[in-house]
Amino acid sequence: MTQRKTYPTACPYDCPDCCGLLVTVEDGRAVKIAGDPAHPFTRGTLCPKMAHYERTVHHPGRLVTPLRRTGKKGAGDFAPIPWDEAIIEITERFRAIVKDYGAEAILPYSYAGTMGAVQHNGYHAFFYRLGASNLLRTICAPAKGYGVQAVMGKSFITAPQEAQQSDCIVLWSLSMLASDLHFLHDVNAAKARGATVWCIDTYATRTMERVADERIVIRPGTDGALALGILHILHRDGLTDDAFIERHVQGWDALVKDVLPRYTPAVVSEITDIPVARIEAFAHAYGTARAPFLRLGSGFSRYTNGVMTARLIACLPAAVGAYAKPGGGLLSSISSSHAIDRECIYHTDWKKPDTRSLNMCELGRILNDDKLTPPIKAIYVYSSNPAATAPDQVQVLRGLAREDLFTVVHERFLTDTARYADIVLPATSSLEADDLYYSYGNYCLQRGRAILPPVGESKSNWQVACLLAKGMGWDDPFFDQTDSDLVAELIESTRRCWELPLDLDKLKSGEPVPLPLPEDYKMMFRTPSGKIEIENPAETPPLPDHVPPTGDDAAFFFVNAPDARILDSSFNEREELTRGHTMELLMHPSDAARLHLADGQRVRASNARGAATFTLILSKRTPPGTVVSEGVWSHTVAGGCNTNALTSQRLTDRAGGSTFYDVKVNVAAI
Ligand SMILES: Nc1nc2c(c(=O)[nH]1)N[C@H]1C(S)=C(S)[C@@H](COP(=O)(O)OP(=O)(O)OC[C@H]3O[C@@H](n4cnc5c(=O)[nH]c(N)nc54)[C@H](O)[C@@H]3O)O[C@H]1N2
Ligand SMILES: Nc1nc2c(c(=O)[nH]1)N[C@H]1C(S)=C(S)[C@@H](COP(=O)(O)OP(=O)(O)OC[C@H]3O[C@@H](n4cnc5c(=O)[nH]c(N)nc54)[C@H](O)[C@@H]3O)O[C@H]1N2
Ligand code: SF4
Ligand SMILES: [Mo]
Numbered sequence: 296m297t298q299r300k301t302y303p304t305a306c307p308y309d310c311p312d313c314c315g316l317l318v319t320v321e322d323g324r325a326v327k328i329a330g331d332p333a334h335p336f337t338r339g340t341l342c343p344k345m346a347h348y349e350r351t352v353h354h355p356g357r358l359v360t361p362l363r364r365t366g367k368k369g370a371g372d373f374a375p376i377p378w379d380e381a382i383i384e385i386t387e388r389f390r391a392i393v394k395d396y397g398a399e400a401i402l403p404y405s406y407a408g409t410m411g412a413v414q415h416n417g418y419h420a421f422f423y424r425l426g427a428s429n430l431l432r433t434i435c436a437p438a439k440g441y442g443v444q445a446v447m448g449k450s451f452i453t454a455p456q457e458a459q460q461s462d463c464i465v466l467w468s469l470s471m472l473a474s475d476l477h478f479l480h481d482v483n484a485a486k487a488r489g490a491t492v493w494c495i496d497t498y499a500t501r502t503m504e505r506v507a508d509e510r511i512v513i514r515p516g517t518d519g520a521l522a523l524g525i526l527h528i529l530h531r532d533g534l535t536d537d538a539f540i541e542r543h544v545q546g547w548d549a550l551v552k553d554v555l556p557r558y559t560p561a562v563v564s565e566i567t568d569i570p571v572a573r574i575e576a577f578a579h580a581y582g583t584a585r586a587p588f589l590r591l592g593s594g595f596s597r598y599t600n601g602v603m604t605a606r607l608i609a610c611l612p613a614a615v616g617a618y619a620k621p622g623g624g625l626l627s628s629i630s631s632s633h634a635i636d637r638e639c640i641y642h643t644d645w646k647k648p649d650t651r652s653l654n655m656c657e658l659g660r661i662l663n664d665d666k667l668t669p670p671i672k673a674i675y676v677y678s679s680n681p682a683a684t685a686p687d688q689v690q691v692l693r694g695l696a697r698e699d700l701f702t703v704v705h706e707r708f709l710t711d712t713a714r715y716a717d718i719v720l721p722a723t724s725s726l727e728a729d730d731l732y733y734s735y736g737n738y739c740l741q742r743g744r745a746i747l748p749p750v751g752e753s754k755s756n757w758q759v760a761c762l763l764a765k766g767m768g769w770d771d772p773f774f775d776q777t778d779s780d781l782v783a784e785l786i787e788s789t790r791r792c793w794e795l796p797l798d799l800d801k802l803k804s805g806e807p808v809p810l811p812l813p814e815d816y817k818m819m820f821r822t823p824s825g826k827i828e829i830e831n832p833a834e835t836p837p838l839p840d841h842v843p844p845t846g847d848d849a850a851f852f853f854v855n856a857p858d859a860r861i862l863d864s865s866f867n868e869r870e871e872l873t874r875g876h877t878m879e880l881l882m883h884p885s886d887a888a889r890l891h892l893a894d895g896q897r898v899r900a901s902n903a904r905g906a907a908t909f910t911l912i913l914s915k916r917t918p919p920g921t922v923v924s925e926g927v928w929s930h931t932v933a934g935g936c937n938t939n940a941l942t943s944q945r946l947t948d949r950a951g952g953s954t955f956y957d958v959k960v961n962v963a964a965i
Contacts, residue, residue, distance in 0.1 A: 298322055303331055303805045304743040306345055307414075307725035308862050309407035309435075311628070311736025312337055312477045314345065315807040318726060323748050325349040325726055334807045336455060336737035337477045342859070344866050351724065352750070354868050356708050358721035359751020368696045371714040378752060378762070381718050386766035388673060388701050389425070396669040398426035399651055404658065406434055408678030408707075408722075408865065409756075411730025411743060412637055413781045417757035418677060420642035420773065421764055428671070429652040431951055434685065436593035436628070438952035442605020443591070443627045445831050446613070448822030451812060453588070453624025455737050459484040460622025463584035465493045467608065468518070469592030471502040473859040473925075475736055478590065482506060485588075485622075493577060495521070496594070497854045497956075498881065498923045499916040511577060512918050514568040515852040516844030516957060518595040519604040522611060523841055524563030525578040527555045529614050534582030539616030543820060546830020546838060550610070554840050566841070568918070582615055586622030594856065598844040598957040601947035606831075606839040613827040618817040631733035634740055634797070634810055636788035640757075640781055642773065656953045657944045659687040662694020673701040677722070677756055682711035683864040683929050686942035686955060689905040705759055708868050711930045721753035728755035729778040731785045738810040740789070742782060742802055757781065845945060849902045849959035851886070851922045855938040856956075858926030867929035878933050880909035881923040882962065887913050892964060900924075900960040905940035907933070908965060922962060 299321045306314040315334030319327035328348045332339035361381035366372025376384075392400050403422045409415055422429075458464055458481040471478055482492060486508075494500070494507035497515045513521060529535050530551055540547045560571045567574075581587050589612055595604050609625065617623035653661050658681055662671055674695075685691045695702065695715040704716040713719050726747045733740050754762070757778050764774040789797050795811040802808045813819065822828050830837050846852075860872040867873055880900060882892070892898060894913040899906050900922065909924060917923045928937045945954045 302744065302746045303807070304726070304746065305732035305741040305807070307409040307411055307730070307732065307743070308865060309410055310862060311475050311734060313410065313732055313734030313736065313739060313741070314341055314477065315741060316341070316345070316348070318746060320746055325352050325747060331807065334739070335809045336734070336739060338480060340477065342476050344860065344862065344869070344872065350869055351866065352726055352747070354708070356868050357750050358706060358709060358719060358753065360721060361752070362719040364717050368698070368715045369692070371709060373719060381720060382762050382766040385703055385718060386763060389767070392672045392701070396672055399428045400669040400672040401425065401427040402653060402661070402671050402674045403427055403430055404655060404674055404676045404679060404681060405430070406432060406655070406679040409725055409730070411725065411728070411732050412632070412635055412785055413640060413730045413778050414728055414756040415678065416637055416640045417755065418760045419640065420645060421760040423642060423645040423647070424764070424769065425767070426647045426650060429646070429650055431652050431654040433951045434655050434953050436596050436952065437950040438601030438947035439591065439593050439596035439605045440628055441950035442596065442602040443609045443625070445602070445606050445834050446609035446828055447625070448820065448828065450819060450821045451816040452629045453626045453817055454629070454812065455481050455626055457622055457624055458482060458588045458590070458626070461485050461586045461588035462490045462622070463493070463580055463587045464490055465495065465581065465587070465589045466502060466507065467495045467589060467591050468594030469502065469590055470500050470594070470857045472505065473501070473857040474592065478736070479506065491580060493580065497852070497921055498918065500856065501859070504916070509577070509580070511569055511573060514566070515854060515921065516598040516600060516846065517567040519600060519607040519841035520558065520563050520566040521569065521574070522604070522607040523555065523558035524560055524567070524574050525581060526550070526610060526614055527558045527563070528560065528575060528578035529582045530555055532579070532582065534579070535614045536616030536619070539619055540614065543826050544613045545824050545826040545828050547614070549830050549838055554838060558841070581611065586620040587612065587615055587617050588623055589617070589625045591625070591627040594956060596947070597953055597955045599945055599948060599954050600842045600844045601952055601954070602949040603839055603842055607841065610829050610839065613829060624817050628735045629738060631735065631738055631740060631810055634733065634789050634793040635731065635785045636792050639784040639788060654946065654951050656686060656946060656951065658685045659690025659694060659944055662697065662700065663690055671700065673703070675703045676712055677705040680710040680712045680864045682715060683937060684927055684939065686939055686953060687904050687944045688936055688939040690944070705756065707753070710864070720759060721751055723749050723753045723755045727753065729782050731782050738812060739807055740797070740802060740810060741807045742786065742805050744805055745778070842948070844957050846957055847902055847943070847959035849961045851920060851960050851962060853900065853941055853958040853960040854921060854923045854956055855942065856923065856925050861926055864927045864929055867932050873928070873932045877926060877928045878907065878909045878937070879912050879924060880962070881912050881914045881917045883915060883917055883919040884913045885919050887911065890962065892962070897965050898962050899965045900941060900962050902941055902958070902960050904943060905936060907936045907938060907940045922960065
């Protein structure tokens with residue numbers, strides 16, 4: 296008889312929404328995925344990618360056994376091998392490398408293929424104990440986090456639902472319809488009450504076209520100057536909340552005296568390419584709003600001045616006292632993860648104190664650097680696809696092609712990276728592994744259970760870490776725990792980590808659980824001074840000021856933004872999503888006319904690091920001087936290198952972050 300049952304779980308992907316899902320399972324297969332109406336933020340709707348998650352979970356391309364390479368690196372020729380053989384081979388190679396070069400010659404490389412606290416972090420204890428090089432996981436937006444924290448400390452971030460009460464919502468470098476779809480509900484609720492939505496981006500995104508009432512198109516990497524220009528006008532026109540500043544802000548007077556005079560609307564217009572009248576209009580809308588709400592995406596921070604820009608933007612809500620107003624505030628990344636103690640998985644005490652740390656944004660350099668001592672002799676990749684997603688792809692692929700590099704990739708699919716592996720291990724999907732999910736876009740926790748048997752012989756990250764530990768001959772009982780033991784510990788840890796009590800029965804049951812917030816949470820300024828620190832003595836310089844991004848020496852700014860159909864390189868397996876319109880390059884018709892390029896023709900974008908080919912789309916959605924390509928397409932879908940052949944390994948001013956958009960390219964016909 297057919298068994299059919301529906302289970303609640305969470306979306307595992309690296310997306311701020313962390314949607315509540317209802318998954319119907321029939322005879323061991325997921326047959327239907329729906330949004331969970333009980334979720335307090337995502338309220339029953341899903342994006343097109345996850346509406347058919349079963350097509351990913353049961354995709355014919357899922358890896359079902361461990362594989363050993365039989366052909367050239369990158370060619371994709373492999374033969375199946377049993378798990379025990381794979382574990383013996385990996386641990387023997389690791390032991391030999393440790394003996395000859397030291398454990399730091401081994402590098403784990405991972406990011407957020409799954410956001411579940413157990414599988415995301417499941418290998419840390421193994422690699423700490425091994426003494427492998429530490430990986431600085433900086434590829435996303437640490438500059439935004441660092442910069443906002445330099446001003447706001449560990450204060451609570453404003454909840455998205457708050458925006459419903461706002462009369463002025465600013466979507467600042469947020470590709471919302473692609474990357475934070477469910478915030479649209481809150482934005483629409485505010486619009487229905489008469490709110491105005493401003494969108495600030497480098498080109499007319501779909502979000503700007505479809506959601507914004509007011510559009511601002513800015514020159515890439517100059518948002519810090521725009522923030523200063525707005526602050527200048529707010530001060531000049533008496534639109535600041537002086538009582539709030541007096542009580543809650545540190546360094547305003549110094550900013551007014553030492554920095555703001557230089558950022559007149561005319562100067563800012565020159566730097567940002569935004570007409571003076573638009574800067575004035577935006578400053579007045581923000582300054583006169585009853586409850587200004589600022590939602591920060593990450594785009595502005597992926598430049599060499601990313602931290603400084605984040606510090607400057609974070610001054611805006613302070614100047615107008617937005618936190619004191621119902622419906623006002625600043626939403627950057629929410630730390631729902633603070634509700635759990637991930638130390639139960641990390642085992643940081645096993646980390647050897649002097650072990651070196653390597654920055655994942657510099658993978659290309661790290662793999663090719665002869666002077667690195669010890670050199671990297673083995674890389675263990677999981678939950679990430681650096682051959683497609685890491686910057687400076689030519690260098691990354693050159694490194695991965697090294698014959699003397701032992702590469703293991705733990706994956707759900709034979710990705711661009713897995714094709715370079717010596718050993719590939721099959722990974723479970725989120726429906727096959729227990730976990731606990733937290734969101735970075737709303738205050739919510741949710742447990743996910745293994746509701747399907749593993750596809751083929753696939754195993755979770757934690758399960759493989761335990762096998763490797765045993766293979767190394769370690770008999771520590773820590774590695775006898777199951778995924779669900781760890782989930783239970785994490786759930787228990789919420790009692791000591793979150794200041795208000797959660798509904799633990801609900802959390803255990805798998806339902807989404809909102810994290811309760813103190814009533815005055817927006818006014819709790821958790822900084823060393825207890826005030827919002829526009830001037831922060833621990834930073835260099837203590838007072839923020841705009842610095843231009845480094846950029847490249849080429850003709851066009853190159854913005855490579857998210858595509859709604861995929862998520863980083865995830866979902867490239869879904870032919871129905873990736874059919875057509877992939878490697879496209881938007882260019883303003885005036886630029887195309889000057890270069891004698893026509894709509895629909897094949898072009899090559901290039902710079903000192905590499906080149907990629909695109910279909911040219913002439914469009915007024917992008918301003919003259921900027922070209923845009925959306926999506927991180929796998930090499931198979933892209934038909935060769937993707938946008939990361941053009942991006943650089945340069946890091947942000949602080950926090951070691953990625954600078955994906957701080958790029959220039961030349962464009963020519965092919
Ligand atoms: N569908 C889909 N969803 C995703 C992802 C995806 O790839 N696809 N990626 C996921 C991940 S890992 C993340 S981190 C988030 C990212 O989500 P977002 O924060 O929305 O995306 P970003 O890549 O930071 O880029 C946002 C916008 O910044 C703009 N931008 C670039 N440079 C500048 C600038 O100098 N100034 C201004 N004002 N704007 C600029 C870009 O044009 C883009 O529209 O989304 C997640 N969700
Ligand atoms: N040009 C350009 N490049 C970018 C960006 C950009 O905007 N432009 N965005 C950057 C950003 S913000 C980010 S965060 C990075 C993300 O880059 P990556 O970390 O490479 O993310 P994905 O491409 O989603 O790859 C995640 C992989 O994890 C696998 N996976 C999923 N679940 C599991 C699991 O449980 N176990 C294991 N072992 N594997 C699993 C998936 O199959 C998938 O192949 O990309 C960056 N790259
Ligand atoms: S990818 Fe984002 S929007 Fe889509 S289901 Fe997952 S959390 Fe929701
Ligand atoms: Mo990201």
